[in-house]
Amino acid sequence: MDNTKLYIVMVGLPARGKSTIASKLKENLGKNNIKTRIFNNGDLRRKLSPQNTSYSEFYDPRNRHGVELREKIALINMKRAKEYLKRTGHVAILDATNVSLKRRKKITKLLTDHVILFIECINDDEEILKANIDRKVAHPEFNHLGKEAAIESFKQRINFYQTIYTPIEKKANFIKLDSLYNKILQEEISEDIPYYDRVRDFLVTDTVKNLFLIRHGETYFNLQNRIGGNSRLTIDGKVQAEALAQFFKNKKIPIIFTSKKKRTVQTAFPIKRLQDNCVIIPLKEFNEINSGICENMSYEEIRRKMPRVYLARKENKYSYIYPKGEGYNTMKERIDRGIKKALYLSSNPQNIMIIGHRAVNRMILSHFLYRRKEDVPYIYVPQDKFYHIVATQDKKLFQLKKYRL
Ligand code: F6P
DSSP states (O other): OOOEEEEEEOOOOSSSSSSHHHHHHHHHHHTOOOEEEEEEEEHHHHHHHHSSSSGGGGGGOOOHHHHHHHHHHHHHHHHHHHHHTTOSSEEHHHHHHHHOOOHHHHHHOOOOOEEEEEEEEEEOOOOHHHHHHHHHHHHHHTTOHHHHHHHHHHHHHHHHHHOOOOOOTTTSSEEEEEETTTTTEEEOOOSSTTTTTHHHHHHTTTTTEEEEEOOOBHHHEEETTOOOOOOOHHHHHHHHHHHHHHOOOOOOOEEEEEEEHHHHHHHHHHHTTTSSSEEEEEOOOGSSOOOOGGGGOOOOHHHHHHHHHHHHHOTTTTOOOOOTSHHHHHHHHHHHHHHHHHHTTTSSOOOOEEEEEHHHHHHHHHHHSSSEEEEGOOOOOOOOOEEEEEEEEOOEEEEEEEEEO
């Protein structure tokens, strides 16, 4: 066997992030001159089938016509992948559900010329699944259905796949991946797999090509040095939001992630207005630190009225937890979850934007840029600049930039 060539076979139920991983992987390998091509069964089905195949019954394992057509498509892609590796390609990615044992047996029987690595994507997070299905049904093949009917149909499709789903068996070379948390749940590698270190490392790395991390514009609470709450933007805050919109108008921003607080959503509005196709997705994970009994107070009031709270926090700001509230320490889990959600929901875009808060943005920055814990609560997060973050396997960049030129 030529050990510079590799088949990667994606496995998993629909809407588990397989295609996103495949496309990111292709891009990553390509940058390193490893010629990679994706063979996606869904795309081929849409191309080859004259009639609409989006209806759920098409995926019923008892529907002979559907099964035959899907198996035919799978076979064409296997043959094309084989041909590709025979010629110039290094890595062929078979991107399909491949959840049945029968299908995987076919693959291993036909693709004997090079080693196969199976990557099984698992993620049962309801909220993520819902968001992913919403995205799937925006595909033109669902145009003939209303949104609700399309969602139901897609869920039914997943149910059909569930009935034939056999998780990866131990004898294969495989990685079981939690595709939301980029966590390897299990792996078995019994052969020499080309590019394995690079692929594995890539799977567990959060990559962003361009992340624009912005703090909301000035609020009435900011003017009074008050913390927490749900204050609105001041006139100056609105001017900042407009300036941000101008600055980003020539960059394509498909999604703006915000918190659920008015000040971040208000900052996002003008930016969205100057974009062609942009949605705002507010995530509760990006809400500002909950300062419990100190919510709505100014730092000065806290110092006067609650000196013990004030001093204890000063003593160890990272670990301190506000009574009935949070600390930087306890925020970590939800912030990490927010980042994972944002990355997952955006697929593989050129640009991602997050509009957050001071403490939240410090935590997001520290997710990508290592800082000692005790320094995290002091990271500089101004309102008249934003952070441009690039974090890929080959490049790390953190730049604080002005948006008013
Ligand atoms: O802008 C004020 C604020 O976002 C508060 O809502 C929050 O409690 C604070 O900043 C977080 O910063 P620090 O941890 O430095 O108090």
